[in-house]
Amino acid sequence: MNVTPAAKATIGLGLTQIVGWGxxxxxxxxxxxxxxxxxxxASEIVYGGITVMFGxxxxxxxxxxxxLDRTGARSIMAAGSIVYALSLAxxxxxxxxxxxxxxxxxxxxxSTLALNxxxxxxxxxxxxxxxxxxxxxxxxxxxxxxxxxxxVSEALELFVSWRGVLLIYAAMHLLVCAPVHLLALPGRxxxxxxxxxxxxxxxxxxxxxxxxxxLLSISFSCGAFIFTGFIVHAIGVLRGLGHDPASALLLxxxxxxxxxxxxVIELMFGHRxxxxxxxxxxxxxLPLGLGLAWLAGGNFAIALLCLVAYGIANGLKAVLRATLPxxxxxxxxxxxxxxxxxxPQGIVSAAAPPVLAAVMTxxxxxxxxAVTFVVAMVALVATVMLVRVSGTVR
Numbered sequence: 001m002n003v004t005p006a007a008k009a010t011i012g013l014g015l016t017q018i019v020g021w022g023x024x025x026x027x028x029x030x031x032x033x034x035x036x037x038x039x040x041x042a043s044e045i046v047y048g049g050i051t052v053m054f055g056x057x058x059x060x061x062x063x064x065x066x067x068l069d070r071t072g073a074r075s076i077m078a079a080g081s082i083v084y085a086l087s088l089a090x091x092x093x094x095x096x097x098x099x100x101x102x103x104x105x106x107x108x109x110x111s112t113l114a115l116n117x118x119x120x121x122x123x124x125x126x127x128x129x130x131x132x133x134x135x136x137x138x139x140x141x142x143x144x145x146x147x148x149x150x151x152v153s154e155a156l157e158l159f160v161s162w163r164g165v166l167l168i169y170a171a172m173h174l175l176v177c178a179p180v181h182l183l184a185l186p187g188r189x190x191x192x193x194x195x196x197x198x199x200x201x202x203x204x205x206x207x208x209x210x211x212x213x214x215l216l217s218i219s220f221s222c223g224a225f226i227f228t229g230f231i232v233h234a235i236g237v238l239r240g241l242g243h244d245p246a247s248a249l250l251l252x253x254x255x256x257x258x259x260x261x262x263x264v265i266e267l268m269f270g271h272r273x274x275x276x277x278x279x280x281x282x283x284x285x286l287p288l289g290l291g292l293a294w295l296a297g298g299n300f301a302i303a304l305l306c307l308v309a310y311g312i313a314n315g316l317k318a319v320l321r322a323t324l325p326x327x328x329x330x331x332x333x334x335x336x337x338x339x340x341x342x343x344p345q346g347i348v349s350a351a352a353p354p355v356l357a358a359v360m361t362x363x364x365x366x367x368x369x370a371v372t373f374v375v376a377m378v379a380l381v382a383t384v385m386l387v388r389v390s391g392t393v394r
Contacts, residue, residue, distance in 0.1 A: 005186055006127040010134045012184025013119045014141035016081070016177040020115045021142060022149025023088065023169040024107055025050060029146075030153040034162040039096060044354075047232075049104035051350045054228075056108025057115075058346020064112045065121070065339015069332070073122035074185035080114025081178035083107075085170040092166035114181070116142075117342050120322035121335045122185055128331075132275070132323045136267040139318040143260045208389065212328055213337070215386040217344055219283065220321060222379035224345040226286065226372050227314045229352030231255070233360055233368060234307070240365025241297040251300075251307050258311025259318070266319055275320070275327050276387045282316035283383035285309045287376035294369035321345075328390060 028035070032046045039046075068076060087110055091103035112118070120135055127134040156165045230237070234255070238248035266278065289309025296302045322338065329337045359367045 008184050009126045010137050012180045016180050017142040018145045019172055019177055021145035026146050026149055030150055031162040052101050052104040053108040054346050054350035056105045057112040058343050060112040061342035062339040065335040068121045068335035073118050077114045077118050077181040078178045080110045081173045083110035085174035088166045088170035092163040117338050124326050124331055124334050135322045136319050140263045212390050215382045218382040219379045221344040221348050222375045223317050225348040225352045225375055228349040229356040230372055232353045233356050237365040237368050251303055254307050255311040258308045259315030262312045262315040275324050279320055279383055282313045283380045286313035290373040290376055294373050
């Protein structure tokens with residue numbers, strides 16, 4: 001059977017993205033309580049490692065994006081896997097606050113080299129006109145990271161402690177992910193205006209392209225604030241609205257299936273409608289769900305609608321974060337633009353969990369829903385303006 005370079009890259013990156021998310025962002029959900037006990041750190045500090053990872057990664061994203069345009073993704077993503085391995089190994093030997101947070105900072109550098117944004121850039125370089133479908137497949141596969149790694153982490157911890165689990169994860173990055181990046185990704189892929197996906201590449205950037213970039217940045221950053229911040233507090237918000245623990249857990253568990261379902265729909269039928277239509281739908285459904293929950297979230301049916309709407313919007317945004325800039329700016333400067341867009345998104349992603357935690361403490365669930373609703377409305381307005389400026393993009 002002849003496997004195309006795009007298919008090989010999609011399969012390989014699907015594996016490395018599951019490992020990347022499962023061993024870092026999702027890892028404290030299972031191992032956090034053990035780390036708290038052994039290192040004597042507060043829960044806020046343990047989970048604050050994720051904030052450090054996002055913040056550091058955001059600072060490096062623009063430079064890495066430009067580098068990916070020039071050199072391709074293979075060697076950079078392989079280097080990222082090696083940095084992941086070193087960071088996780090060092091984290092397994094950490095003894096206190098400073099060493100713990102420094103390891104997460106190193107993982108922030110690794111994530112910029114080997115996680116979400118580089119993977120999207122790699123697929124855009126390899127898959128060409130079918131990049132939208134390839135990125136949708138990657139988003140679907142990546143959604144299973146928690147399904148795979150939460151039970152794996154729980155089981156491994158019983159036998160080798162959290163430090164041993166991190167050493168195993170370090171070995172996975174070194175012995176599995178780095179070779180996969182080297183073998184599944186081609187070398188430098190030539191791109192240029194003729195390889196673009198139909199969008200004109202601004203060189204130098206025009207006033208219109210700068211306006212498009214600003215609106216896109218506002219829309220994506222607002223979405224990143226909600227999607228990163230709300231998911232951490234979703235169960236607490238539901239309980240604050242009056243739902244019992246079992247109902248809150250059941251409702252929150254529906255976010256994942258909603259995300260995967262809408263990504264499958266995007267994969268199967270996305271070629272039939274414009275990417276701008278998907279962006280408008282995702283931007284509109286989020287404030288609708290949050291607004292209804294703010295008004296009547298104590299009702300089980302309303303809360304169900306809110307969580308499904310959140311999952312749908314988040315599932316689409318995971319694809320749109322790569323496909324919309326690709327359609328607007330083309331392949332030749334895709335890495336540069338995606339890296340620049342990742343900077344504000346990374347900063348707000350780092351800030352969102354503690355900000356919403358403070359809102360939750362002071363104003364409760366209603367306060368969190370009010371803040372996220374307002375931010376979602378800003379994203380909707382920015383998206384509407386973006387489509388008016390850019391026109392329909394496919």
